[in-house]
Amino acid sequence: MRLLGAAGAAVLLAACATAVGTAYQPVDTKGYGYSETRIERDRYRVVFAGDGATPPEAVEDFALLRAAELALQNGYDWFRVVGRSLDYAEKGGVGVGAGFGTGSYGRRSGVSVGVGGDLGTIGARKFYTARLEVIFGEGEPPEDEEVYDALEVTQTVRARIGAAGGA
Numbered sequence: 001m002r003l004l005g006a007a008g009a010a011v012l013l014a015a016c017a018t019a020v021g022t023a024y025q026p027v028d029t030k031g032y033g034y035s036e037t038r039i040e041r042d043r044y045r046v047v048f049a050g051d052g053a054t055p056p057e058a059v060e061d062f063a064l065l066r067a068a069e070l071a072l073q074n075g076y077d078w079f080r081v082v083g084r085s086l087d088y089a090e091k092g093g094v095g096v097g098a099g100f101g102t103g104s105y106g107r108r109s110g111v112s113v114g115v116g117g118d119l120g121t122i123g124a125r126k127f128y129t130a131r132l133e134v135i136f137g138e139g140e141p142p143e144d145e146e147v148y149d150a151l152e153v154t155q156t157v158r159a160r161i162g163a164a165g166g167a
Contacts, residue, residue: 021053024062024161034066042136044070052125056086063130064148065157071150076136081146083133093124 027033027049037045048063071079141147 021058022050022062024065034062036066036070039133042074042076044134044136046070046132046134047129049129050127052091052127054128056088056126056128056130059128059130060086061157061160063132064153065161067132067134068148068150068153068157071134071136072154074136075138076150077138078141078147078149079134079136080142081132081134081148083131085131086128087131088126088128090124091127094122 022032025033027035030051032049032051032054034046034048036047039045044067046063046067048059048066050059050062067079067081071077136150137147141149
């Protein structure tokens with residue numbers, strides 16, 4: 001009975017724990033925010049990692065925004081996404097399992113059978129990370145590629161951030 005009470009208390013605590021959502025910012029001490037790595041003169045890897053309250057769409061938008069800012073800061077007009085991934089890790093929560101067993105006690109030998117199973121995790125959050133590899137360009141963008149106008153992406157995503165209250 002104590003074990004059941006402890007598990008219930010843990011579930012309630014996990015449900016009450018709230019993440020705040022990662023703002024658009026350079027990576028912080030907890031590892032949330034954007035970072036970039038220059039690969040070549042006109043090629044970067046951009047990463048945005050969100051906390052458990054940052055939805056995957058925001059994580060992807062923030063990675064695109066950082067790519068657009070880098071393009072503009074380096075004198076480019078557009079960027080092409082040549083590689084992309086969106087990954088997540090589940091953190092927190094309480095594992096729930098069930099089991100059943102039988103046994104024989106006493107002087108005689110016996111046979112025992114046990115059955116158990118994992119019922120999953122309650123209260124876990126998904127922490128999303130978007131990774132982009134981008135190539136910058138100037139002038140007229142190619143039409144057959146996944147190309148973004150850097151100025152337009154910056155304006156559109158910043159407007160959406162403002163409408164959502166910053167995160």
